[in-house]
Amino acid sequence: MPNHHQRNGLLRRHFLGQTAGLALLGMSSARLDAQPPSAKAGGDSDLVIVNGKIHTMDPANRVVTQALIQNGRFTAVGNRLAVPRGNVRRVDVKGRTVIPGLIDAHNHIVLVGNRPGWHTPLEHVFTIPDAISVLQTRCAAVPAGEFVTTVGPLSAMQFSERRLPSLTELDAVNRPVYLQAAQGGTRTNSQGKTWLEARGVTVAADGTIAGPSIAAALLALRKELLTPQTRQRSALDALNYYARLGITTHRDCGAFHSDLPSGAIASENTFTMHNPFLALQREGRLPARLRFDFLHQDSPTANPPLPTLSQRLKYSFPFFGDEWIKTGGIGEFTGGGIDGLRAIARAGWRAEDHALNLAGVTNLVKDRETVNAEIPLSGLRWIISHVPEFPVDLANRMDAMGMGVLVGWGPLRSGSNLGPPYRMIMNHRIKKGYHSDGGDITVINPWLNFSTIVTGLNLAGQPILGDQKLTRQEVFWLATAANKWFLEEDDLGSIETGNHGDLVVLDRDCFTVSDEDLKRTRSLLTIVAGKVVHNDGVL
Ligand SMILES: [Zn+2]
Numbered sequence: 001m002p003n004h005h006q007r008n009g010l011l012r013r014h015f016l017g018q019t020a021g022l023a024l025l026g027m028s029s030a031r032l033d034a035q036p037p038s039a040k041a042g043g044d045s046d047l048v049i050v051n052g053k054i055h056t057m058d059p060a061n062r063v064v065t066q067a068l069i070q071n072g073r074f075t076a077v078g079n080r081l082a083v084p085r086g087n088v089r090r091v092d093v094k095g096r097t098v099i100p101g102l103i104d105a106h107n108h109i110v111l112v113g114n115r116p117g118w119h120t121p122l123e124h125v126f127t128i129p130d131a132i133s134v135l136q137t138r139c140a141a142v143p144a145g146e147f148v149t150t151v152g153p154l155s156a157m158q159f160s161e162r163r164l165p166s167l168t169e170l171d172a173v174n175r176p177v178y179l180q181a182a183q184g185g186t187r188t189n190s191q192g193k194t195w196l197e198a199r200g201v202t203v204a205a206d207g208t209i210a211g212p213s214i215a216a217a218l219l220a221l222r223k224e225l226l227t228p229q230t231r232q233r234s235a236l237d238a239l240n241y242y243a244r245l246g247i248t249t250h251r252d253c254g255a256f257h258s259d260l261p262s263g264a265i266a267s268e269n270t271f272t273m274h275n276p277f278l279a280l281q282r283e284g285r286l287p288a289r290l291r292f293d294f295l296h297q298d299s300p301t302a303n304p305p306l307p308t309l310s311q312r313l314k315y316s317f318p319f320f321g322d323e324w325i326k327t328g329g330i331g332e333f334t335g336g337g338i339d340g341l342r343a344i345a346r347a348g349w350r351a352e353d354h355a356l357n358l359a360g361v362t363n364l365v366k367d368r369e370t371v372n373a374e375i376p377l378s379g380l381r382w383i384i385s386h387v388p389e390f391p392v393d394l395a396n397r398m399d400a401m402g403m404g405v406l407v408g409w410g411p412l413r414s415g416s417n418l419g420p421p422y423r424m425i426m427n428h429r430i431k432k433g434y435h436s437d438g439g440d441i442t443v444i445n446p447w448l449n450f451s452t453i454v455t456g457l458n459l460a461g462q463p464i465l466g467d468q469k470l471t472r473q474e475v476f477w478l479a480t481a482a483n484k485w486f487l488e489e490d491d492l493g494s495i496e497t498g499n500h501g502d503l504v505v506l507d508r509d510c511f512t513v514s515d516e517d518l519k520r521t522r523s524l525l526t527i528v529a530g531k532v533v534h535n536d537g538v539l
Helices: 004-011 029-034 128-139 190-197 212-225 228-243 275-282 309-315 337-347 358-374 392-400 422-427 446-455 472-478 481-487
Strands: 046-050 053-055 066-070 073-078 088-092 097-100 102-107 148-152 177-181 186-188 247-252 289-294 325-330 352-354 383-385 404-408 431-435 503-506 523-528 531-535
Touching (some): 102 431, 177 212, 186 190, 228 247, 247 481, 275 325, 309 337, 337 358, 358 383, 392 404, 404 422, 431 481
Parallel strands (some): 046 088, 053 097, 102 247, 289 325
Antiparallel strands (some): 177 186, 503 523, 523 531
16 A cells, blocks of 8 residues: 555666566467456366476475365375366376465455556566557457556566656557556556546646646546446456466455545545455356455544444454455554554454554554553454564564564565565564555566565666565465465465365476566466366466
């Protein structure tokens, strides 16, 4: 979730060289966007994965060759399984690397699913020609005159050109185009310029939209383009896009509330924004699991106190739903100050706040210690996320209260020794897990995040983590088995008998590919509850 301070930090751009190898790898960047999943959730038979290099992420860290899924769960995992006769589909993955379905334990997928226009994520492209190609391919599904949009996780830093596409380049896309990079820069093409100018939005001759015109543009797009149907389409598109990158479970951490359409990128109607996802669930079309937390922003001095939080705690349920969609706790803002924390603790709910600096995390820990002295927090699994600055003393104090930290949040930042101190956290006994925090200010693409944590480099190739890097095994563990604790679900995040049948067959061995290629990793086959939700040629 952005704030002003954080956005400014992300506005700075850098111009170091970086190669882009999609063409060299023989992969079309467009495929990630263009292909519909070959099978919708529902109706698949039981299946057995054979000839895999299956990293189970179980407590013994076993790597096996076979995994059997029946009725949505793993029923056998090993090397020479006795596969029952009958309707069991045999999937030979030909030695490919298999990992548990990835869990992003804190992002803003619900905001992404409510973007106006035909939102087209560009988190997997690294050159401007590739971006244009993805947008052109997207047009095939878009009626003439309708907007192709990319709003949010987009940055000049990701392109080898170190800039956003120009109006002339975007004119190669035969639809109105609107690109809004939360990290800085908003662009449109000639068709988009005409539409926006007719609504009073100032657009420079080169397609740049700047200053207050950005909010005016986004507001106009939201007011005119959003319907329940477009939201549902965008929600499905977003979930499918990330299924192709291996994410099988998203924990959404909310938005800033706005009753009416807003020009602010991280704002939505938090009482209705889940509807498109709930509709997909009712229709049995979800390609991933969702966990929703509720963000509250009551003022600590509100009168009557805690106007929204008190209602939430009284009239709704934490951890309510089914295996596809479940409610969670309060966050990523609890709001309401220390009385808000007291109310959440008394109600027995989970709470999460984010910290953007040392002063922030220090205050959050102090307040929790005050509440903990009155109402023990142990067992409630309260969370602080991001923690860019995080001394060991605070880790000790959080751990003593039974709290955990979520880390990630890196590929688009610039500066040195930005944290979080991954190595310290990894070696500490505190509960820890992986989150992207992506959707508005940063990317959800897990492979960009993993690459940064492993190499210490941002997307422009600049060192940002000092010596606080992790091994690949550690990073993949954080995004799978370690996140069980944050979901409060033991039967996700590892390939073990009895767990939900979620796995990803990767297009490369993420344990051994070069650092440069790690960020281009994608899924060839994504399976959730035994159902194929993405298939790129394996079946
Ligand atoms: Zn967030």
